[in-house]
Amino acid sequence: MLSRVWSDLRYRLRALMRSRTVTREIDAELQFHLEQEASKHRQAGLDPIEAQRKAALGLGGLGHVREEVRDAHGTVLVTRLIQDARFALRMLGKSPTFTVVAVLAIALGSGAVTTIVSAANALLLRPIPGIEAPDRVVDLNRTAGPQGREPRTSSYPLYVALRDQSRLLSGIAAWSAAQLTITAGAQGTTAFANLASDNYFAVLGVRPLLGRFFATGDDRARGAHAEIVLSEGFWRQRFGGDSALIGKAVSVNGSPYVVIGVAPAAFRGVAPLVRTDAWVPLGMTDQLRPATALLSNPRGSWLMLVGRLAPHATIAAASAEAATILARLKATSSDVDPDAGMAISAATGVPGDAHGTLVSFIALLLVVATLVLLIASVNVAGMLLARATARRHEMAIRVALGAGRQRIIAQLLTESVVLFLGGAAGGYLIAIWSTRIASRVPLRLEVPVTVDLSPDYRVLAIALGVALITGVAFGLAPAFEATRVDPSAGLRTGTAGAGTRRSSLRQVLVTAQLAVSLVLLMSGGLFLRALYRGLQVPTGFTTTGVSTAALDVSSAGYSDDRAREFYDQLKTRLLATGNVAAVSFIQPLPLSNSVYSEDFAVEGYQARTGEHPDGKVDLDLATIGADYFKVTGIPIVEGREFGVDDKATSPKVAVINQTFAQTYWPGVDPIGRTVTGDEGMMTVVGVARDAKYASLNEAPLPFIYLPLTQHWGSATHLLVRTSGQVAALGTAIRDAVHGIDPIFPQPVSTTLDAATSVALLPQRIAAIVTGAMGALGFLLALIGLYGTLAYRVSQRAREIGLRMALGADRVAVMRMVLREGMRLVAIGGAIGMALAVATTRVMSRFLFGVSPLDPLVFAAIPAALVCAAFLAIIVPARKAAATNPLDTLRNN
């Protein structure tokens, strides 16, 4: 069977590829037959000419037989397709304006879709580069129970349990991001590194470019392996690609680490969107993050896990196994959160908590882009319809000459497919260009994010596939219309007649365009409103006039005492600078989407069912320096804020927010009450007014501030308030840091405004994308509207001329065209409004409480649509009114 298919295919391929040779062979074969036949007839006594004639007659027409033989080759479809494509190109070449406009319209729509598909491909579909068999690699995200909280990171003991007990995952690796200061020579460099488990490279299947990777068992030998692996990029940029570096020591946070290897350039870590410069063994965690005891804390939440599926294992089976392991752990230890679960999914290169948001966001943009492509396609379908009418004479001739309707339809479809393929090619170029621009947009994030959104062969394949489908779908109606001809009628009259059906189809198309573009514009409007609202959301603190810089003292290798000294000196130096009003520190930075939380026992508060079984409550917190509330302008409503007297050794204190007080101590004076956390009991000394903490759209939540001096963290953000120019603070901060410690990595400072604006990034992107696409779609719809009406007017020139000859005045004619146009606008607008009501709800999670039925958007945008549409209608209406009745009557 298979061999037969193969011989068939080989035969057809030869006939196709070497068609000239094959044709020659057929001719030779038939010629031979004729000669044999003729010589037979000659022997029977016929004269040579008569013999020739009889032989040819027997064969029944050489050309005919040749065609039939070729049919038998089974290549007809393909050769016809090539013929049709050539013919289509010739026909399109004859009307260059039409072709250029149509291809351009499709290119814009297709470019929109291709750009979003490229982004989706780059962010969600493209496998993690540089690793072996990426389709077998999975992410393991800890989930925090049925409440549906976002995926979380795991603790080291949990990781070890999973790693040692899992059979269906042939290996599980753990990693955590860590900022390091690498010093070789005079100046320290900040490196964005990963603490990685000893099996990290083995599980991912990465081979070293130079040297070696970590040895098995390094995790267990705590602090014994001061080793570092460099990324190829960092090795080249920082060390000039010096291969003699292997085996030598560099200073990492002040301690010597041996460079044992360099990773290949293709491998950029498990989360390739974030730059990774180096890897150090997980066993060094205690040295690099002193005073955290992360490795032994069973409740820690800091490790990302990736695993590799064992041969024949499936994700579902591995998930079930992980659930069993987790259940066993819960049964034997109270250290595992009883609600914890483990979600295993194909590795995507985007960390678990960002993945879901990204998927829904890109899906939204893809819908928007698809709508633009639809509008553009409808425009082209409209143009094809008009062209079909103009070509009725041509079609009539072709039908009269014996062309089958199917053949003509096939040819017209080929024409529209060629147009759409051309458009898709243009769209691909647009996508290359637009993704390049998008990749260059600077993101003010704390980690260096490198996004390569450029389209690849997969995106091209999708774009061409979409072009094929849309080309056939939108070419079908025009092709059927064009061939709905009675040849004799077509030949006789040339242009007139049969117009109403065709133009009613165009009217339907234009109405649909107006409706869809209205939906797009309203979405853009809603996002703009959300952006505006987001900018207006009271954050509870003042960002203007404040500069911020990330400081990581532990990555500079400072001891706790040295770090405290550093903070104090920095504060003193900065306050001595002119114009600096206040200096403080905070971790985490507000509105940066990062949440620190801890379990607290609240005095006098009994946990309700569903909360923590030991009576504790999970509270979001921030550690802050003295004067934090002065820098940010958050008012203290009761009590006091932290001061210089709240030292590490003094009694432990806390400041809570209003929601905390109302939630846990209603009607009670909170000052003097206590909360007990991991580091003991704290007395509440003040109540601060509510503010936004992690994100702008969070509901008011109980929040607790702890003094930095008493709750040591390795990384903090410096905050400096100035009465002068914020921009000037950057130099002041760098000078101050350099003055204290010349090898401390130079901090990069930004304004607090800029740093917190990341919170509005999705709204910004959505507003730009939907706004731009809405405008594009609307423009295309207006062109469609104008085109339809102009076409109708030219088609009805005779009727209009007749009316005017019979006494209708210009105003009446204009009113007639206007009424027709506005009727389309009204219907399209109404449908669009209904669609918008039905669809804008899906965007609500990005809208910051702006109603999906926001009255302003729902009033202003349709009004704008009507005004703009009026302008598109008035031109053909005036043209109709300018009809000279005598001319039209004479011409027709």
Added chain:
Amino acid sequence: MTDTRLDLPQGTLDLLILRTLSLTPMHGWAISERIQQVSRDTLQVPQGSLYPALHRLERRGWIKARWGASDNNRKAKFYQLTRSGERQLANETRDWARLSDAVALVLRMS
């Protein structure tokens, strides 16, 4: 003479070609001559259909073609049965025998 000739029933041309080629490889004209001769001039091969049929059979891999010299030393395309062509011939011959038996039975019905 024309009265005694029959048109070929649908689908039998392939069978006749395969059978003719099962004796020896031959070129198209010879096949048509041979069929006519063997059927004692009863079967007239429609020459217009002969060549499309040959190319179709070749595509299916039942026969294969090679260029060779004819009796009068002219270049001609010779067709030859393949292994799978032999199997096909056996199958079709059996089917044909069953069909003609069945038709004969029905016609003899009294």
